[in-house]
Amino acid sequence: MTAAVPNAFDDPAYRQGVVELLGLLAYGEISAWERLAEDAKMAPTLAQEAEVAAMASAEWEHFAQLRDRLFALGEDPYAAMLPFQPIFQRFHARTQPEDFLEGLLKAYVGDGLAADFYREIAAFLDAETRELVLDTLSGTGHSEFVVDVIRDAIAEEPRVGGKLALWGRRFMGEALSQAQTVVAERDALTAVLVGNADRPGAVMDLTVIGRMLTRLTEAHTERMDKLGLAA
């Protein structure tokens, strides 16, 4: 705690942006927990239910870390999360899985998308927040299970592949649409996301956001490929 170290949080715009970001991520994690717990019930076997429960449990751990950071910053975590509730509720309502495979695919591409997003933004964050964010993205690691189950299901019944490919496109379309809502509504948050927070007064560069979304979409396409699905 020396005065020589500039504290990123001395900038109120940066602080606000980070609080909004942590609120967004925390709400994303608890709503992922909620949905995975829901999806687990569709599992055809107890072993598969336990796999999904393990994924849900990892989301819960992430949630707790993000919430506790908000507490440590002296913020009310729930107040920080609440503004993002309608966005996630809309997103989940529009991407409600019809069966266990759709739920698994959503969990897999959602987890991958979140991890990519966390990595994208990490560069613009102060060291402590960056460490938390990078810490939070790791440790789900249940992808192998999902890849196996989905590939097996397609091998057994090729029509499943077409249905899941459609589902994956719908997922990504809705995710991009909700992301754009956040960008449109949340200036402080968006400034942090594109690294403008340390350049007060910088014109919000929508092409920077656009490029980030393009990279996220490309990574999504690769993930779909890995599952044997056309994105």
Added chain:
Amino acid sequence: MTAAVPNAFDDPAYRQGVVELLGLLAYGEISAWERLAEDAKMAPTLAQEAEVAAMASAEWEHFAQLRDRLFALGEDPYAAMLPFQPIFQRFHARTQPEDFLEGLLKAYVGDGLAADFYREIAAFLDAETRELVLDTLSGTGHSEFVVDVIRDAIAEEPRVGGKLALWGRRFMGEALSQAQTVVAERDALTAVLVGNADRPGAVMDLTVIGRMLTRLTEAHTERMDKLGLAA
């Protein structure tokens, strides 16, 4: 690993009883996880949802420990759990909470009952299994939150107390009924529960079981008292 140490698992009846016990406990934990995740959705605030999610998460950790012990014993954990699925499904179907408070009360008395039960049986188990069981019962520790919420609700609307007292009685009645089904159907498990496993050929002493259930009921009554509810 010296030959001088008698291995409790050399006795096939004891081994079978412990495998059944671990299967019972593991299924109990994952079904508690499932129900808490369901109940969390009824929470009136995000903060209360997070409290219930934390309780669910603790049940998940317990589940994972019990399952992993079954793996370590060379058993298929899911095969060991499956026979107990109908019992827990019946129990949960008959004690489906109508609102958030009923869900909280169920979680609280269920957790307390499980902990008492774990303590009751620990004495009859081999050291390793005992350690696991005692380890599993600790660490939920979200009771204070539940006590506060329920007492506040009753203070605000005394009629709630009568409704919850009824609900608590129904819960305990169903729990005892399902417990008796397990005792009736599972000789090897019951032998472990009453400490008969090391006395092969001992007559199954139903009064021992009866006394255990009485002690569990008394502890339940005390818990209800603490909430300000007549049991």
